[in-house]
Amino acid sequence: MKKSFKIITLLLVIICISFQYSIALKEQKMPPSPDWSRSIETDNHASKYFKLQSFPNDNGYSISRTTFKQWDYVECTYDLDCQELWSIDDFNYKKKTWSDGHTAYFIKDETLFSSTTHGVNTAISSSVVDFTKTKDFLVYWKTDNTLVVQKGTDEPQEYVTDEPVWSSIVVDDQVFIVSKSIKTNKVSISKVNETITPYTHFIAKSYETIHSLGMLSLNEDQYVLHLEIGMKEAGARKKTLRAAVLSKTNPDDYKLSDIIFFDKESGEKLRNMNYPSFFMGTNKILLTFSATKSSGNHIYVAEFNPKIIEASAVSKSDNYYTHPLMINEDTIIYYKETRSGKVMMYSSQLEEIRAASANGLKGDALEAFHLLFAHLFKGILLAMLSVVWIVPASFVSYFLVNQLGKYDNQLKYFWMYIAYMVTLLISQFLLFSQLLHPETMVSKMIYLSETWHIYMILLIATIVSVLPVFLSLTKLDDDNSNRALVHATVLNLFILLILIGPYFY
Numbered sequence: 005m006k007k008s009f010k011i012i013t014l015l016l017v018i019i020c021i022s023f024q025y026s027i028a029l030k031e032q033k034m035p036p037s038p039d040w041s042r043s044i045e046t047d048n049h050a051s052k053y054f055k056l057q058s059f060p061n062d063n064g065y066s067i068s069r070t071t072f073k074q075w076d077y078v079e080c081t082y083d084l085d086c087q088e089l090w091s092i093d094d095f096n097y098k099k100k101t102w103s104d105g106h107t108a109y110f111i112k113d114e115t116l117f118s119s120t121t122h123g124v125n126t127a128i129s130s131s132v133v134d135f136t137k138t139k140d141f142l143v144y145w146k147t148d149n150t151l152v153v154q155k156g157t158d159e160p161q162e163y164v165t166d167e168p169v170w171s172s173i174v175v176d177d178q179v180f181i182v183s184k185s186i187k188t189n190k191v192s193i194s195k196v197n198e199t200i201t202p203y204t205h206f207i208a209k210s211y212e213t214i215h216s217l218g219m220l221s222l223n224e225d226q227y228v229l230h231l232e233i234g235m236k237e238a239g240a241r242k243k244t245l246r247a248a249v250l251s252k253t254n255p256d257d258y259k260l261s262d263i264i265f266f267d268k269e270s271g272e273k274l275r276n277m278n279y280p281s282f283f284m285g286t287n288k289i290l291l292t293f294s295a296t297k298s299s300g301n302h303i304y305v306a307e308f309n310p311k312i313i314e315a316s317a318v319s320k321s322d323n324y325y326t327h328p329l330m331i332n333e334d335t336i337i338y339y340k341e342t343r344s345g346k347v348m349m350y351s352s353q354l355e356e357i358r359a360a361s362a363n364g365l366k367g368d369a370l371e372a373f374h375l376l377f378a379h380l381f382k383g384i385l386l387a388m389l390s391v392v393w394i395v396p397a398s399f400v401s402y403f404l405v406n407q408l409g410k411y412d413n414q415l416k417y418f419w420m421y422i423a424y425m426v427t428l429l430i431s432q433f434l435l436f437s438q439l440l441h442p443e444t445m446v447s448k449m450i451y452l453s454e455t456w457h458i459y460m461i462l463l464i465a466t467i468v469s470v471l472p473v474f475l476s477l478t479k480l481d482d483d484n485s486n487r488a489l490v491h492a493t494v495l496n497l498f499i500l501l502i503l504i505g506p507y508f509y
Contacts, residue, residue: 009476013495016468020502021376027451028379029372033364034450036302036317036351037269042361043319043340043349047078047086050345056327056337059104065331066105069348072097079105084335084350102137109137116144136172143179143196145169153179153196163200167192176221184214191217193229204229204255211235215243220282220289220308227252228289228310231260232280245280245293247310261311265295265304268314272297274304282308283330292318292328292336303328303338303351318351325349376506383505390497393431400427401489417480421473424489428496429466433459448507461503469496 035042055070064081074093080086092110095101099111108119109128116132117125128144129152135144142154151169154160155177167183174180179196180203191214192205208214213234220228230247245265250258265274274295283290289308293315294301300321305328306313318336319325326346328338334353339346352358401424408416436442442458452458469492473480480488 009472009478012472012475013491016471016495017498020499024379024502024506025372025376028376029368031450032368032372032375033362034320035358035362036320039316039353040305040318041352041354041358042365043323043325043351044084044357044361044365045340046080046084046337046348046350047088048347049076049088050342050347051076053339053346053348054327055101056329056339056348057102058329058331058337060331061105066103067331067337067348068101068103070097070101075101075110077103077105077108078348084337086348099134100136102135104139109135109142111135114147133169134171136174138174140177141174141179143172143174143181145172145181151181151196151200163196165200171217173217173219175219175227180219182217184208193219204250204258206260209235216280218282220284222249222289225252226250227255228308229258229260230280230282243277245277249310263310264312265293265306266312266314267297267304268306268316270297274315276301279327281327281329283333285333290330290333291315292330294326294328294338301325303336305330305336319349379506380501382508383501386500386505386508387497389435390493392435393428394493396431397424397427397493398489400424405485417482417485420485421470421480421488421492425466425470425492428493429462432462432466436462445504445507458504462500465496465499465503468499469493 057068095110151163171182215232248258276296302317303319304315306315324341405420
């Protein structure tokens with residue numbers, strides 16, 4: 005083959021790769037949804053975190069991050085510029101932790117401690133099972149069924165419960181305690197005022213596990229009761245969020261039902277809901293969680309509805325994200341899984357942050373290369389299917405050259421080459437129209453909008469595949485005709501892998 009033939013081929017390959025790289029870079033810069041920015045890293049500190057808490061302070065936010073061995077305290081500005089201030093490694097990670105930046109509460113060896121100076125711990129009580137802390141209340145319960153409630157700096161009030169306390173909730177300065185019966189599966193919720201009085205109860209299903217239970221104030225007359233439920237279905241684990249609206253004064257007539265989640269942009273039903281977190285916004289309750297759709301795992305946010313929720317994605321599917329938490333109505337923090345551990349990220353609705361992330365973030369160019377090569381692996385199935393158009397094209401071309409050889413046709417190898425490419429194109433048209441789903445591919449391609457565009461790509465790929473032969477003025481003969489066919493086949497398949505392969509399934 006001529007030198008010009010090789011140069012033209014190389015230029016075509018570079019053009020195809022450059023085009024698809026520009027598409028990958030554009031995809032990299034696209035936001036997860038119109039109202040939210042891309043995921044932005046906070047401090048690049050990775051560890052095996054499994055818990056995330058936030059509390060506003062004078063300069064921004066106090067954020068606690070917990071692993072199985074360590075509790076890291078981070079202070080972040082309003083722009084989420086974060087710095088780690090201290091860490092505690094001597095605490096019970098199975099119990100709750102709480103800090104507002106000034107005072108920290110944790111349990112160690114069944115003793116509840118508070119700390120106002122890092123490293124100086126003050127014991128509050130021993131034999132503590134667990135506790136709940138808010139800005140104004142401290143509630144803890146002990147192994148002897150003693151319940152202690154303290155509001156602010158008031159004297160602690162002690163109670164004795166009939167059953168062990170499983171959890172406690174504080175809503176609108178009202179303390180509730182929750183108990184669970186293993187024998188009857190009865191879950192009881194009681195109010196704590198001067199005395200402990202029953203508020204409501206329900207029967208849990210024996211094959212379900214209640215991972216968390218919470219209550220929110222919906223309005224002056226109603227609460228929202230929500231449960232994160234885990235269960236097994238056909239051997240697979242499944243989680244769902246169950247909720248009910250109940251009266252604050254007469255909570256008898258209510259029904260807990262599963263919430264159905266949909267992606268707001270695509271309308272696709274979401275599955276594998278995890279890590280729900282609620283935020284009391286201005287005149288509305290916001291819910292953030294992680295869930296899965298066909299494109300992968302995402303962090304979502306939506307206005308809470310006890311029946312059906314249409315949620316907006318705040319992260320893309322290029323990584324695995326967990327433990328979302330709203331720190332205000334415009335900002336969500338969460339973890340991104342990396343090789344070295346979980347890194348804290350955030351997404352924002354603020355216009356300036358959305359614009360900055362759309363213009364590009366540090367590392368976008370390299371990530372676009374990773375995205376490009378990851379997409380190419382999706383084209384392996386397309387490469388395997390190539391035999392469907394190579395075999396008939398080879399049969400037709402060699403049959404034609406044999407027939408033309410009988411008449412000593414001087415252009416028999418040229419017509420063999422043309423017949424091969426035409427049969428190749430027809431076979432591809434038939435395969436894509438009859439067996440594959442070009443409309444699905446088009447829906448994933450940001451530069452195409454109509455199904456017929458796929459067939460245009462097939463035609464362009466065929467034309468480009470023969471350009472090196474024609475532009476280099478290569479004369480086909482018995483010595484180079486087979487190499488020309490192999491070259492056109494490989495170049496055609498390469499173009500299809502680059503342009504269609506990433507969206508093939």
